[in-house]
Amino acid sequence: xNAHITGTGRFIPPDILTNQDLSRMxxxxxxxxxxxxxxxxxxxxxxxxxxxxxxxxARAALDTAGLSPADIGLVVVxxxxxxxxxxxxxxxxxxxxxxxxxxxxxxxxxxxxxIYALDIAALYLRTGGVTHALVVCAEKLSAxxxxxxxxxxxxxxxxxxxxxxxxxxxxxGLLASYLAARGDGGAALHCAPGGCIQMEGQExxxxxxxxxxxxxxxxxxxxxxxxxxxxxxxxxxxxxxIIQSVMHRYGLPPxxxxxxxDRYGNTSSASIPIALDELAREGRLRPGAxxxxxxxxxxxxxxxxxxxxxx
Numbered sequence: 001x002n003a004h005i006t007g008t009g010r011f012i013p014p015d016i017l018t019n020q021d022l023s024r025m026x027x028x029x030x031x032x033x034x035x036x037x038x039x040x041x042x043x044x045x046x047x048x049x050x051x052x053x054x055x056x057x058a059r060a061a062l063d064t065a066g067l068s069p070a071d072i073g074l075v076v077v078x079x080x081x082x083x084x085x086x087x088x089x090x091x092x093x094x095x096x097x098x099x100x101x102x103x104x105x106x107x108x109x110x111x112x113x114x115i116y117a118l119d120i121a122a123l124y125l126r127t128g129g130v131t132h133a134l135v136v137c138a139e140k141l142s143a144x145x146x147x148x149x150x151x152x153x154x155x156x157x158x159x160x161x162x163x164x165x166x167x168x169x170x171x172x173g174l175l176a177s178y179l180a181a182r183g184d185g186g187a188a189l190h191c192a193p194g195g196c197i198q199m200e201g202q203e204x205x206x207x208x209x210x211x212x213x214x215x216x217x218x219x220x221x222x223x224x225x226x227x228x229x230x231x232x233x234x235x236x237x238x239x240x241x242i243i244q245s246v247m248h249r250y251g252l253p254p255x256x257x258x259x260x261x262d263r264y265g266n267t268s269s270a271s272i273p274i275a276l277d278e279l280a281r282e283g284r285l286r287p288g289a290x291x292x293x294x295x296x297x298x299x300x301x302x303x304x305x306x307x308x309x310x311x
Contacts, residue, residue, distance in 0.1 A: 002173035003122035004310050007067070007164035009060025010277040011053045012264065013045040019154070026150040033154045038240025042157030042265030044142045049083045053160035054138030055096045060277070061134065065164040069097050073130035075104040076121050078113025078269040080298070081140040082106065093136060102134070110189075111236050111297025113137055113269030115305050118165070119177040125167040136162040137269040146196035156197070157265035161273025172288070172310030176222035178215050179303040182207070189298040208242045211296045213249055215304035219292065223306050229290055230256065232279065236295035237261035237271035268297065285309045
């Protein structure tokens with residue numbers, strides 16, 4: 001049995017915060033933000049919780065998969081902004097969605113959370129203990145963003161993405177994963193209890209341009225594949241310059257790399273499943289397509305996962 005993505009979903013809150021809006025809040029400009037980050041707009045969940053966004057994304061994924069709540073045996077949620085310390089956001093979503101047969105837990109791997117959660121859920125599917133799993137990434141980063149700090153407030157947005165993973169004895173699905181962490185770099189990106197995101201941008205950049213290629217190459221090596229075989233790469237949407245460095249390193253054309261950062265900013269662990277859902281709903285993922293997803297984040301954490309699309 002292998003783990004196949006059978007449904008995807010996303011939710012983007014309606015309120016938009018533009019670069020022009022931010023220029024009225026801090027000393028910055030549209031040109032300064034766009035040239036350094038690639039971001040033009042980001043969406044803010046002003047009157048919504050992380051659970052609200054996660055629920056909407058999860059319902060879309062379940063609908064795409066054609067499954068009922070009773071079919072789901074596991075819920076794994078990645079979030080850096082849970083609505084409360086206890087209970088877990090996963091258990092709150094179980095209640096909202098009526099997932100009465102699922103066991104549930106949250107993980108904390110920051111922007112790498114989707115990659116970590118996929119791998120964890122796939123392990124349960126492969127053992128035969130679970131047939132269908134729901135992975136949800138819900139992030140309300142506006143709740144921990146300091147809108148007087150122009151170094152960080154221009155970067156982050158809110159949103160949620162979700163996938164359904166199903167066990168099936170057929171070709172394709174998850175081919176390989178690679179997960180890693182460097183706790184000695186944790187000071188470069190952190191948030192104290194009750195505080196806001198603090199980041200050493202240059203340190204995070206230097207880490208990212210080393211970590212993502214490592215994750216890509218380790219994952220492809222496990223699967224016995226080459227980067228030239230990839231149909232799509234979905235990188236974490238942190239900074240356009242980081243994404244471009246990966247494109248340049250491997251000679252990837254723009255049509256093989258999913259980019260949403262210009263519209264949504266950095267939505268932490270939700271950025272990859274949001275981009276995945278866009279690709280899927282635009283009909284760009286055909287059966288047999290080779291798809292690599294890679295991310296990095298606070299911890300410092302990083303990783304990648306390789307799927308052969310089979311829906």
